[in-house]
Amino acid sequence: MTAQKEVLNVGVDLGTSRSAVSASNGARHLVLSYVGWPLDMVARRVVKRDVLIGDEALDQRLMLDLYRPLERGLIKEGSEREAQAVRELLKHVLSLAGVDEARESGAEVRAVVGVPAEAMRVNKQQLRGAMEGLVDSLMIVSEPFAVAYGLEALLHALIVDIGAGTTDLCVMNGRYPRDEDQKTLTVAGDSIDEQLIQLVRDRYPEANFSGHMATSWKESGGFVGELSGKVMVTAPVKGKPTKFDITEEMRTACGGLIPPVVEAMLDLISRVEPEYQPRVRGNVILTGGSSQLKGLGAALQDSLQEVGGGKVRVVKEPAFVGADGGLAIATDAPDSDWETLAG
C-alpha cells in the first residue's frame, strides 16, 4: 500500500464582479473580477506586468485592455481573449489559495468552480477548455447550485442570487438543476447602478460624479421600500463638494429590481409540484452582493403573500457562500468520482 496522497480541496466562485476562493487549507480570498493586459509597449513598461488582476487591474485601467470575465455570463464564441481572461482570473485566485505550492509539494488539487448559470448554458465545453490544466481534477457547476449545496438546501428550496451583471434563480428539487429549474435575469446590481446614475443626472444635471461613485452610494445607502431618514451624498459641482438628497432616486432605482425578480420567482415556483410549492415558498434563500440592499428580503417575502405566503432568508456573508459551497462539494465527493474528472 502506498501512503495516502495529500489532497487540497478548493472552492471557487467566479463572479462577474467579484470572485472568491475558499480552500481546505483555510485560505479565503476575495478579488475583483477584472483582468487587464497592457494596451501597448509603453503601458507594458509602466505596469511592469504581462497581465493584471483585480484591484491592480482596476487601478491601472487606463493602461489596460480590461476584461470582466464571464460578464453577461458568457465566453463569446471565438473570443480568445475572453477565454484567456477567465483562465487568468482562475489562475490568480487559485494561486491565492496556495494551489501552486500544493502542487509543487506533490499534493493533488481538486477544484469546484461555480460560474454564473448563464455561462454554463452558453458554452460549457469552451469554459472547461479555458480552465484546463490548472488543477488535477476540475468540476464546474452553476453558482446557485454551489450555494444550495453549501447551505444544504437541495430539496424544496429556491435560491435567488442577485449579483452584479445577472440575477440567477434556481429551484432545488432534490436533483442537479436542469435548464427548466433555472432562470437568469439581466436586472441586478449593474442595472440598478445605471438607473441610479440616470435618475440622479436627470435631477441634478450640475452634479459631477462617476459610475463608481454611484455604485458606492448604492452599496452604502441602497434600500427597497420605506426608509426612515434620507440618503444624502456628496458630489462636486464646479469643483466644489456639494450635498444632494437622492432618497427618491435610490428608492426608484433599487425598487426596479422587485417586479422582474418576483415574476421569475413565481414562475419557477409554479413549475414545482403543487403539494411542494408551500415548502419552496417557505425556503427562499437570497444571496449575491445585491441581496444586501436594505429591505430587499422583506419586500420579496411580502410579494409571496399574494400566493399564500412564504419566507425569505438573506444569507449573512454572500461573498463567500458560493466558494464555501464549492469547497463542501469538493470535500464530500468520493475519490472515485473525482478520478473520473482527472486530466
Added chain:
Amino acid sequence: MAHAKSLRRRVLREAFEENYQTMHGIAAPSVHRRRRMRRLSRATVTVAAVAAIFGATYVLASRQFSWTPELADAKTVLLVPPPAQRPGRAAEPAVTDASGGPMAREVLPFSVRRVVIDPGHGGMHRGTASALGLQEKAVTLDIAQRLAALLEASGFDAILTRSTDDALSLEARGELANAVEADIFLSIHINWFSEPTVRAVETFYLGPTQDKELQRLAARENLDSEMALGEFRHALERVYAGVRRSESRELAQVVQRELLKSLKTINPWVEDRGVKSAPFGVLISTQMPAILAEIGCLSNSEEAQLLDRADYRQYLAEALLEGVRSYALNLNPNLNLGS
C-alpha cells in the same frame, strides 16, 4: 441524517456526470432531456396501471415501494432513481394498444410477463472497451434496446433500467426491477479477456466462486456499486441461501443454451464457457430470477468488429429473446407466445 446524505450523494453524482459528459464532448441537449422526461413519466403511470391490473396475479412478498416521482420521503429518495436515470420503456405498452399490435397482456396468464433488461454500465462508467474505443456501455445499451423491442413485440412487458447513457448504481438497477415487480432480470455485459485470442460467451447467476479469473471479472463489474464491502458480503451471504438461486441458474442455463445455439451459425468461433456463479453486485438486490450474461468480448478484435455491427447486435438480441421465450415456455408449456 441518512436521508440528507443520500440526497447529497445523488445530486453530486449528477453533477459529476454532467461534468464528465462535457469533458468528453457528450452533448446533453436540454430539449431532448425534457422530451424524454415527459415520455418517461407517462411510462411510469402505465407501469403503475399495469401493476394495478395484474396486482392479484402476483403472489410475491409485499413490497413497499412508491412510484411517486417526487422526493416525498427518505424511502423514495433512496429507492427511486433520479428522473434522468429513471427507466425507459422500449415501446408503448401493448396493454394500451387495441389495434392489432402486439398481443394483449390478458392472454398471458403465466409467470414470466415483465422482463427488466439491464444494459451494463453507462455514463461515467464505460465498462470495458475495445482497442479501437468501442465501449461496453454503448454496446450493451444498443442490444438491450433491440431486445426490449423484440420482447414487446412478442407480448412481453420489457423495461430498461436505463435508456440513455446515464450512470446508474448497481443497487438502483436491482431496486428498479423489484419496484416494477419484474419476473426476470437480465443484465447484459460484454467481457474482456487478458488473452486476446479468447472469444467466449458465458452466463452467470449469483453465487460464490473460487475461480480467480471470475473473481476479477466480478470485481470489475461491481465497480458501479455504492455498497461498502462489508455490506456487500453480508448481502451475498443472505442470497446464497435463498431459493431464488435455482431459478436463476435455470434461467442462466436456458439463455446460455439459446445464445450458443444462435451464435454457432453466425459466429462459430465463439467458445461456450457455460453457466457459472459469481458474486455480481447487480444480482444481489433483485427479488426475482436474475442473471448476468457476458455475450461477447471486446478484447478480441474480430469480436469487437462484430459487436460494432448493427446486424450482429440485432442477432444477439434475437438470441436473447429466444432464451427468455424458452424459459417462459418451460415454466408454462401451454403458452403460445407470438410467432
